Amino acid sequence: MAPPADVSSRDSTLSDASRVLRIEGQALLDMAEALPRDLAGAIGCILACRGRVIVSGIGKSGHVGRKIAATLASTGTPAYFVHAAEASHGDLGMIARDDVCLLISNSGETPELRDLVAYTRRFSIPLIAISSRADSSLMRAADYRLLLPPAPEACSIGMAPTTSTTLTLALGDALAVSLMARRGFRPQDFNVFHPGGKLGAQMVKVEQLMHGGDAVPLVESNTDMRETLLVMTSRGFGIAGVLEDGRLAGVITDGDLRRNMDGLLERRAIDIASRSPVTVRPDMLAAAALATLNQRAITALFVVDETGVPVGVLHVHDCLRAGVV
Template sequence: MKNTSQIIRVARNTLQIEGQTLLSLVDTIGEDFVACVNKVYSSPGRLVVSGIGKTAIVAKKIVATLNSTGTPALFLHAADAIHGDIGMVRPEDLVMCLSKSGETAELKMLALLVRQSGNPLIAMVSREDCSLAQLADHILLTPVAREADPNDLAPTASTTAQMAMGDALATALLALRGFKPNDFARFHPGGSLGKQLYLRVSDLYVNNQVPAVNTDSPLREILLEMTGKRLGATAVLFPGSRLLAGVITDGDLRRMLNGNPDLEEVTAAEIMTTNPKTVDHDTLAIKALESLRTHNISQLVVTGRAGEYLGFLHLHDLIREGLV
């Protein structure tokens, strides 16, 4: 393999430079940052985030993070803004411009337009003495000693710093808004992440059949119930009620047969496992999965608020939903 040592050296150096850049941001978090957060938090409008080139890509990511954590945001490309898209900015909106140098022509022109329209302006820049910072009401400082590439040219450490500062802004706003997991679920209903936050056992077990026998049910009835309902198990209930006495699985049947009992006399009460693992129907599905993994089992008995038997939740139900 060619140039192994060079590849390792450059890659490690890149990570070291970017890591040091991120650590240096910690010291920039102070009153200016607090003022920016409060300005966005109290704004009746959206935070319009703009950039050009690589900073435009970072701006898009910041907008996505803000929107998904409860802060309305909009991406505006700086070049498009000065060719008509500035009309997207409403009177109640704030504007945040991203630029390493703070001297990019399109961003300076956009900043002037924002100032003329009376919208508050935040500048995320690496230097306080740049033109963009001078035009801004508030500054988010992202100082960069050097880029991570060997030529100190490609936007690497600078875009990493901007991305991290955007995350800091979003998480500070999230905390101020009291954003909770349930709120997060409203914005992320799709995919496995969303399902972890909102999908409950009650959404899944209802698709399964509900096998049940009584404590005095004979073996023939037990076998018919288990094979007919195709779950490999059945609940055992106290006669005349929906309260759970136990559960019978394929393993319970095998253990019973190994004991050579009188099959004509065997009842469910003699085969069942008492105190089976149960789950309340209102439990989050991801919590039920944790229980299955903890106890190394493939299904749980689902119970209602009064402890009544409702059905079974199987590992396959969780697999189908992409939680496993």
């Protein structure tokens, strides 16, 4: 069993952690108050780009660059990360004249970026630079200069990339989110790029999970209850929709059957049905439909179009199997 931590040592550790967050947080606030002068121009350049945003950097800037490229790509801006060193050995061929390059270097003097810079200048490829030095080689060569605000690194020796990488990452997020807004990026667009996992499940529409066609348990209003029971049993959803003039006029559930046991088989479907049933639209998010199922304590819902015509049926198990929670 490990000995108990010294209280003064623990307090010192927590103080160090708090100091790092305060330094980085203040730097972010400073950047929010004084955004890079060329930020709007860089956003406009990317919006006008007919190709992709090529992101590159070395070391910690490279790691941050990969994340920026991934965020851009998942939010509607085609982007790709090119390793700066590999670019000098053939990967420059990944960059086309319709692309935009976003190069990251805190010092602005990273030697591995020189061939990328030269390539963009040779072929007139727009160059956006992120750096903390306005007079650096990278910034002087760039078309759009995203200058990071002066801020100390948060590490105890003031050398490890901490504040600078946080600022760069946040600036990449600001670019991506601004581009999302300008493009009118919607939740359904987000789902196109996130079909897997929990994010994808939360973006699934009702129409993607519902049962349609002959699987939908529907009967006309004057159908006798013997036939109605056969439809309910064969479809297996525990409900039947009752139609009048092609529209959903009511729904019969197991509860309706129990409440109308006396003379049940001598009656018509419309006599048993509950009127004004709860329904959902096919373009509704399945997560919202599941919330309705839970709130109403029911297991299935009819899906209707804008005119009230039933186009499908959604069961709670369909949502759960798809990972919608």
